[in-house]
Amino acid sequence: MTDRADSGPILPSPGSRRRWGGSSPQRIGAMMLRYWYLLRSSWPRLLDLVYWPTVQMVTWGFLQYYIANNAGFFARAGGTFIGAVLLWDILFRGQLGFSISFLEEMWSRNLGNLMMSPLRPFEFITALMVMSVVRLLIGAVPVTFLAIAFFGFNLYGLGFALVAFFFNLMLTSWAIGIFVSGLILRNGMGAENLAWSIMFLFMPLTCVYYPVATLPGWLQPVAWALPPTYVFEGMRALLMQNVFRLDLMLYALVLNAVFFAAGVFAFLKLLQSARRHGSLMQTGE
């Protein structure tokens, strides 16, 4: 029998032994492992990661193929549609990957276990961000190879620009994913639909398939206030004029920093509010 008649001193959390800005890589790893186990255990989940990006790419790819063969202008715009589809998928799937991993906790009624464990909000968010990249890579990499096979469009041919596009789009997707997760935490599953639909609000405004100049004048400042707009404009500049617009990427980066900070701030405030209102105990509808 262990004789421990007192409550003992406060010890540092064992998971924090290898400190990393107050966080524990072990706890982040635990959450990534949890999502990996989940993905591995369910082939429909894996299939879903590849299915929609493939359908999108093939549909838009054939449309572009048709237009390119029938209109002079569009012939010059080689690859912009497929490029836009693939980049849009990074933005959309990045946010969805983040939100779905979060929703898994709500669906499985596991959030209480996590919130009462030593896992800190920043560790939880970090694990969700990493998993969104993992999910995206599982879904998007095969599709990029299909784009080469079907339409001769090599996304990797964008080189360094692709890295800049990817990084900026992921930052936006995380910022939105973090914000939406906060809303779900605070408002329960009634807010789940936001996770699926919020990015579609960005589609017309960020000018995925057309230049910003297409929008009415009063709407253009709104478009320029959104980081992905710079990425899609940058992609068109690269594919149509062969110019990498570093200035656009830097604008996007600055805006993303603001979006990301605002997303994290909102998440922490909403988590605080959920704790105040007892919403974490009722994670259902």
Place this chain on the structure above:
Amino acid sequence: MCAMPAPVPPPIAVENLVKIYKTIPAVGGISFTLKPGSVTGLLGGNGAGKTTTIATIMGLVLPTSGRLSVLGAEMPKERYRVLHRMNFESPYVEVPMRLTVRQNMTVFGMLYGVENIRERTAELARQLDLTDLLDRPTGRLSAGQKTRVALAKALINNPDVLLLDEPTASLDPDTADWVRGHLERYCRERHATVLLASHNMNEVERLCERVIIMKRGRIEDDDTPAKLLARYGRGTLEEVFLDVARGEGIHSEAAQ
């Protein structure tokens, strides 16, 4: 001259805890302190404030006012200093169903910073009769087996403070008795402090050396089971519970 040893903080200390959801009071200014190694029952009808009290102690709910400390750490402000020494089981949360029992133990072991997770999992599996179930998805287990998994998760880090919210709810009498036996053994061996919310009076009588009875967010009574029985002039805690719930007060002549 010897230096005086630093005073040992109580495992759980609650002082004037108030929780109001918008305008609805859930807990109305309760205070209690638990002794190290004690098992205390938290009794009360539905809506008495038991779950809110436990959730507030764990930091899942923020108190409206009052002070809370666990193992000397101010809650919820300092909760990350002690959460690795606490754990809980509640019917309001579940262990992920798609993961196997072993995978769940690994994930929660990592979250709680458990060393030698493999050995700890095997040890818990042996104690809780889960060895043959380790590689089965948790969702495919029976209710009794799932409860044992939830208990294994609650004990993965050998907690010094264990909060249990109806740990045997919806279990058949045999499994419930088995779970109680294991809890008894764990508390005895680890000298852990346990706060147990339950509707099952037999469970409370068997496990708890102290009983706090709550009603409408307030503490109605707080004593050992024997003293409560004597004070209310009743033979079982269930009768005492009914007296308190129905507002019939103390029956024994000695008390009057």
